[in-house]
Every structure is written in structure tokens, then in C-alpha cells.
Amino acid sequence: MMWHSSPFVLGGTAHAHLKVQGLSAGYGAFLVLRDLTLEVKPGLTVILGPNGAGKTTLLKALSGLIPRSGEVQLNGEALPKKTSDIVKGGMALVPEGRQLFPQMTVTENLELGGWLVAKAERARRLEQAFNDFPKLRERAQQLAGTMSGGEQQMVAVARAMMSAPRLLMLDEPSLGLAPRMVDELLAITRRIADAGTTVLMVEQNVKKALAVADRGYVLERGTLVASGPAALLTRSSVIREAYLGAGAAVPTAKAA
Incomplete structure (x- = not known):
């Protein structure tokens, strides 16, 4: 099934810019994320990584669903800790x-x-x-x-x-979907970003996610191991070998 859409106009009017510095979060005494620093700029940012890397924990921490420490700012203002206030904030x-x-x-x-x-x-x-x-x-x-x-x-x-919302977060949106539906869903997230809503997406489909994203971060065992423009990450030998398979190799690419 293909989904077609007119431009998205429900998003917030201000482009959201999220800055995260020294973020740690987890469950009880067990820390999953340790001292993360990253930026989510207007456009589409993707968080990549294997199962158990802490991707979902990151979104839960930013949403106020679990406690967090460190600094998180949305458009220069401290992000509230309560989920209801975070939603009201966009x-x-x-x-x-x-x-x-x-x-x-x-x-x-x-x-x-x-x-x-x-x-x-x-x-x-x-x-x-x-x-x-x-x-x-x-x-x-x-x-x-x-x-x-x-x-x-x-x-x-x-x-x-x-x-x-000014900032839309998606946790594994393509999980369990047919390939054609994955393509359409990721195209919709791209259109949402192009229409002015900043998008932060956690996704395991590395190749397709990088194809629609502006920039990406790679998370492993609770820490960031790579980041950069999506096009550069796609050509990175580290990303190809770890996530895209040897067949995705580009002869002229260098390790990131």
C-alpha cells in the first residue's frame, strides 16, 4: 500500500534545535547512557546502532519517561523533566x-x-x-x-x-513492516522534516535511514562512536562493515 500526502502543516512554526550535553540515563542504578553529547538540528537526524545500544533509552530520557542527568536544551531553553510539560513545549x-x-x-x-x-x-x-x-x-x-x-x-x-510538535521523535518506525511500506514511511518522515518539523528517528534499517536523513549518530553500548552528515556516514568504511555488509563497499571511500 502506498500513502500519499500533501505538505504537512500541523508541525510547530519554530524550527526546533535540541542540544544535549553530558546526558546520562538508565533504569534504577543501571546506567545505559553515559555522558552523551549531541545536537538535533532542523531537518532529519537518525540514531543508529545495534540492539541494546541505548537508542530507545535516549528517546525515553528526552521524553521524560525515565530520569536523566545532564543538560538538554530546546531552542536555548532547558527542557522540562515532566512528560506533560515536554509535550506542551513542542x-x-x-x-x-x-x-x-x-x-x-x-x-x-x-x-x-x-x-x-x-x-x-x-x-x-x-x-x-x-x-x-x-x-x-x-x-x-x-x-x-x-x-x-x-x-x-x-x-x-x-x-x-x-x-x-516542533520536534517529532520516532522509535523504530519501520520495525516489522514490508519493504515497500518502509520506503513510504521513511519518505513521509522526510516530508515532515522538509515542512519544518525537526525529526529525530531511531532506526535499525541503516541503509534506508541514511538515505533520507540529513545527519546521523551511531550509538554502541551507551556511547557515541560515530557521527556526521548522512552521506559521509554512508561512505564510511566503519559503517559499511558494521551495518551495511561487505557488498556495500565503495572502493574510493576512506574510514571515517
């Missing part, structure tokens, strides 16, 4: 597994994404979401739990956009 997370309400309709799931705004504004955003995701308008009264994985992921992204 950040939204599409978690791994989508976490929709399966016994609620597409419309009802989307409305929950705009629950913090007045009813009239929520209705306006819902209409815009249906303009941005025309297929969801066709499925407006379908129960979310009866949809395919790719369709549910579209609902999850549209629901997050209902909060008009």
Missing part, C-alpha cells in the same frame, strides 16, 4: 510498537493526540491530518486494531502530529 514521541488503542477508531486515536487543545482547534487539526494522510480519512471509522502494521504506524505518526 516535542512528541511515536514509541516502538505504536501503542494505539486497538478498540478505538482511527478518528478517536487521532483526537487523543490533540487532547490538550480546545475542541475547535482539535477539529481543525483532525481535518488537516486527514488531508496529510488521505488514506486515514477513508479508514476514519475503522478500529485501529484491525489495521495492518503499516497502517497502524501511519495512525501513530498522524496522532503525534496532532500535537503540532
